[in-house]
Amino acid sequence: MISARNLSVEVGGRLTLEAASFTIRAGDKVGLVGRNGAGKTSLLRVLGGVGPPAAGVVDVHGRLGFLTQDPRQLAGIDAATSLAHVMSGRGLDELAERMEKLRLALEEDPTERAAARYGRAEEAFSNAGGYAAESEARALLAGLGLDPSRADLPVGVLSGGERRRVELARILFGGSDVLLLDEPTNHLDVDAKTWLINFLASYRGALLVVSHDIELLDEAITRVLHLDEGTLVEYKGTYSQYRDARARDEVRLAKLAQRQQAEIKRLSDLAESMRHQTAKRARIAKSLDKRVDRLQSAAAEAPTRRDRAYRVRFPEPPRPGRVVVGADDLSQAYGGPPVFEGVSFAVERGERLLVMGLNGAGKTSLLRILTGRATPAAGSYRWGLGVSAGYYAQEHEGIRSGATVLDHLRELSSAPVTELRGLLGMFGLVGEIAFQDAGTLSGGEKTKLALAQLVAGRHNLLLLDEPTNNLDPPSREAVGRALSAWPGAMVLVSHDVGFVAELAPDRVLLLPDGTLDAWSDDLLELVAMA
Secondary structure, eight states: OEEEEEEEEEETTEEEEEEEEEEEOTTOEEEEEOOTTSSHHHHHHHHTTSSOOSEEEEEEOSOEEEEOSOGGGGGGGTTSBHHHHHHGGGTHHHHHHHHHHHHHHHHHSOOHHHHHHHHHHHHHHHHTTHHHHHHHHHHHHHHTTOOGGGTTSBGGGSOHHHHHHHHHHHHHHTTOSEEEEESTTTTOOHHHHHHHHHHHHTOOSEEEEEOOOHHHHHHHOSEEEEEETBEEEEEESOHHHHHHHHHHHHHHHHHHHHHHHHHHHHHHHHHHHHTTSOHHHHHHHHHHHHHHHHHHHHOOOOOOOOOOOOOOOOOOOOOOOSEEEEEEEEEEOSSSSOSEEEEEEEEETTOEEEEEOOTTSSHHHHHHHHTTSSOOSEEEEEEOTTOOEEEEOTTOTTOOTTSBHHHHHHTTOOSOHHHHHHHHHHTTOOGGGGGSBGGGSOHHHHHHHHHHHHHHHTOSEEEEESTTTTOOHHHHHHHHHHHHHOOSEEEEEOOOHHHHHHHOOSEEEETTTTEEEEOOGGGHHHHTTO
């Protein structure tokens, strides 16, 4: 169980939650929803013990499993295999290592004392389910879509999507009593997402999940917490039921606020008309002022419409040469079999190339090679004449802590501050967010900042690696429309079917084989699976 009492959360000097109290018990399946930047991720971090609350108390009873949005959290265990990391969810990796050390000690010194120590270690490993654990861990990894051949590889050679699957498998394997999951379906294909939804639907602990995946929210949750303007409002039922109830509430609150403001205006006007008349009427005016003050302090606020469509626009790109980027027999490997090999292609001015392949096929690796962030095992690539390339990294590598949101744009553009703030506003990053430490942004806000960086860079080639992850639906639609109308060249990786359909690629590159083909809408059904 997890409970919060009078909880307040502060991010970058602004309160995203104020004096909220709620309880999530075993068997509760709760979805935390709200616009990008409302503070969902920050609330999860406080509940998970990663950051302190501004005020209030959080109590967690039982074992906690917390999946954050950032797969870079695994950077410190690059040498461990995926399987070993999953098994560490129950401490079985340490138990197995201790048992192995005691076994070797017993071989060197076969005394009763050494045998007893080894026996106790083996009993502890067995009681923890150690002997059945490996097959269980492999089944979890397979269910989440990790290729069985990748389970024994070091975590450090996996893609961002694969690392996130491994971390999710570790958390599920740990048998937590409380699960906090931040966008758990990011990077999952259709089969893996279906598997996860079924797992969560049958989970018996307390679950709190942040997600923009409507299917997950409809199938796996029974309660919604809506976060906006520092306030939590609870709704019973699935996401679709919440959405209907929220729409009714917004209509009711808007009408109530309108009636209350009309009454406040009526009383204020009446008081003003009496204020400078007789002494008796002046006293009545003061009495009316007090009534107005009481009404204003208790007045309902009309819901703020934050789900408006953003008007995102990418600037006209400078004209490059005919071929903007080409590759010749590119291969990549990480100390084992090649991830891909013999990949060749050329992207022409204004062309859109979609890179498809199963997780681990090397899509991100290919983009990192093209941006110079990774060295190929073999082959070469080349830029065309007058090419300026912008790279959107799914792990937000271009966003760092310690620098403000506005500073991230100043480093790319000499435009006036007013123009840069207007650019941020185009992506919904308004007000004091411009001066906030970029490291404190939510996943959706980091995505918007990274896209704003692309606009500020005025590129003519965009390399996009899952650019719609973490975006709320209005933002995703706005970015899709803007990129669809943009005439520059793109090399794109995406599991987002609607986004790919909006962009209408010209060609598709299939990895790891390196097959090039013309795009067809018939391939859309494979986008979410590849």
